[in-house]
Amino acid sequence: MYNPDDFIMLSALQHYAFCPRQCALIHVEQVWLENRLTAEGRIMHEHVHEEGDESRGNVRIERGSSLRSLRLGLIGKADVVEYHRQADGTWQAYPVEHKRGKPKADHSDKIQLCAQALCLEEMLNADIPAGALFYGKTRRRLDVVFDEALRLETQEAARLTHELIESGQTPRPVYAKRCESCSLMAECMPKTIQKKRSVESYLKRMLDET
Numbered sequence: 001m002y003n004p005d006d007f008i009m010l011s012a013l014q015h016y017a018f019c020p021r022q023c024a025l026i027h028v029e030q031v032w033l034e035n036r037l038t039a040e041g042r043i044m045h046e047h048v049h050e051e052g053d054e055s056r057g058n059v060r061i062e063r064g065s066s067l068r069s070l071r072l073g074l075i076g077k078a079d080v081v082e083y084h085r086q087a088d089g090t091w092q093a094y095p096v097e098h099k100r101g102k103p104k105a106d107h108s109d110k111i112q113l114c115a116q117a118l119c120l121e122e123m124l125n126a127d128i129p130a131g132a133l134f135y136g137k138t139r140r141r142l143d144v145v146f147d148e149a150l151r152l153e154t155q156e157a158a159r160l161t162h163e164l165i166e167s168g169q170t171p172r173p174v175y176a177k178r179c180e181s182c183s184l185m186a187e188c189m190p191k192t193i194q195k196k197r198s199v200e201s202y203l204k205r206m207l208d209e210t
C-alpha cells in the first residue's frame with residue numbers, strides 16, 4: 001500500500017510505457033512543452049470533462065471522475081466512466097479514455113486505460129473486464145479487454161514508474177521511431193546526445209589504447 005504522498009499520476013504510466021526518458025523529463029524534471037498536438041489533446045480532454053454527467057437509456061455516463069489506487073500508488077481522472085445497467089439491475093463500470101490521434105503500435109494507451117480500471121476496481125470493489133479507447137483522428141472506439149497479461153503489464157509499469165520517479169534520474173536518450181512523434185523531441189535532442197556519447201566513447205577507447 002502506498003502513502004498518498006507517494007502517489008504518481010496515472011498519465012505517468014502512459015508516458016513511461018511510451019518512453020521512460022519522456023516520463024522522467026515530465027515527472028522528474030517538470031519539462032512540458034505545449035505544441036499544437038499537446039494543445040489539441042489538452043483541449044479535447046477539457047471539453048470531455050466539461051460536458052457533465054448524463055443518462056442515455058441503460059447507460060449512465062460520468063465525466064472527469066477522480067480515481068486513485070492505494071495498492072498501485074496512482075491518482076488521476078477518468079475522461080468518461082460509463083455504467084451499463086445489467087439484466088439483474090446492477091451497473092457495470094466501463095472506462096472510456098479519449099485520445100487525440102489514432103491507435104498506437106505500443107501498449108501505452110491500453111496500460112493507461114487498464115490502470116484506470118484497476119483504480120475503479122479498488123474504489124468500487126467490483127470487477128471491470130473491459131473498457132475502450134476513443135481516438136479523435138479515426139472517430140472510432142477501440143474495445144480493450146483487461147486480460148491477465150495486460151493487468152500484469154500495467155502493474156509492472158506502475159512499479160517501474162514509481163522506481164524511476166523516486167530515483168530522480170533521467171535515463172539517457174535512445175533514438176527510435178517513436179521520437180518522431182514525441183512532444184519533447186526538441187528538449188530531449190536524442191540524436192545530438194547519442195552522437196556526443198559515441199564521440200566520447202571513441203575518444204575514451206583511443207586513450208585506453210595508447
Ligand code: SF4
Binds near residue numbers: 176179183184190
Ligand atoms: S525524443 Fe525519443 S528518447 Fe527523447 S523523450 Fe522523446 S521518445 Fe524518448
